[in-house]
Amino acid sequence: MPLLHNKTALITGASSGIGRAIALLFAEHGAKLVLTGRDPARLAQTEAEVSERGADAISYVGDVCDEALHARLLHLAADRFDGLDIAVNNAGGIGTVAPLAELSLAQWQDVIDVNLTSAFLGARHQIPALLSRGGGTMMFTSSFVGTSVGIPGMAAYAASKAALMGLVKGITADYAAQGVRANALIVGGTDTPMAGSEEQKIWAAGLHAVKRIAQPEEIANAALFLASGMASFVAGSALYVDGGNAAVK
Numbered sequence: 001m002p003l004l005h006n007k008t009a010l011i012t013g014a015s016s017g018i019g020r021a022i023a024l025l026f027a028e029h030g031a032k033l034v035l036t037g038r039d040p041a042r043l044a045q046t047e048a049e050v051s052e053r054g055a056d057a058i059s060y061v062g063d064v065c066d067e068a069l070h071a072r073l074l075h076l077a078a079d080r081f082d083g084l085d086i087a088v089n090n091a092g093g094i095g096t097v098a099p100l101a102e103l104s105l106a107q108w109q110d111v112i113d114v115n116l117t118s119a120f121l122g123a124r125h126q127i128p129a130l131l132s133r134g135g136g137t138m139m140f141t142s143s144f145v146g147t148s149v150g151i152p153g154m155a156a157y158a159a160s161k162a163a164l165m166g167l168v169k170g171i172t173a174d175y176a177a178q179g180v181r182a183n184a185l186i187v188g189g190t191d192t193p194m195a196g197s198e199e200q201k202i203w204a205a206g207l208h209a210v211k212r213i214a215q216p217e218e219i220a221n222a223a224l225f226l227a228s229g230m231a232s233f234v235a236g237s238a239l240y241v242d243g244g245n246a247a248v249k
Helices: 015-027 042-050 067-081 105-133 155-178 198-205 218-227
Strands: 009-012 032-037 057-061 086-089 134-144 182-189 238-239
Touching: 009 015, 009 067, 015 032, 015 042, 015 086, 015 218, 032 042, 032 067, 042 057, 057 067, 067 105, 086 105, 086 218, 086 238, 105 155, 105 182, 134 155, 134 218, 155 182, 182 218, 218 238
Parallel strands: 009 032, 009 086, 032 057, 086 134, 134 182, 182 238
Antiparallel strands: none
């Protein structure tokens, strides 16, 4: 039986990259999907591709920094699928790349909002929905940047991504006993539009023990594990999907 048979999953940042790969893999494993992203054309393409794989899916364009979006997504999950079982808080952004003292408050806040505050807003709405089903699983896409390395010009990004692990631990302390499993994916360099130029990808590959960056599908495999019953005793954890990056620092 597919690992996510009859489960409903919400995925943010599903328009491309890791979010799209997670949506496609979850579809192949029987999940019903609520998808969101900011790019209407790419989001529609993801919805079409998961539908081709036999998944019942609905998509809604929006900005994860807008709390109204999260409320709307949960309404869609309830109306279309009678609830939510899995939440993948994947959306994020790099923001302005500059030494910390050269960042404006607005530039700092923009990165914190898209990577951290959006995760709080999502969790704030997702947790009651999961509790109403007797529990469920949620995950947050973090990064090797901020958890195992610092990279010049990326202090705001690093701070926002590292903070997700604190959010995961807090959710675990508050809700694990009620059946909500929260975990973080500590993702290494991945071949997505955010990875930059080919030269930047080659440079990033050298930071990893395996001397390459990941394909989005490799990150999706780890997300599938956390979402499935195979991870039933995994809560409050950081799953390093980083090609050995943390091991060689």
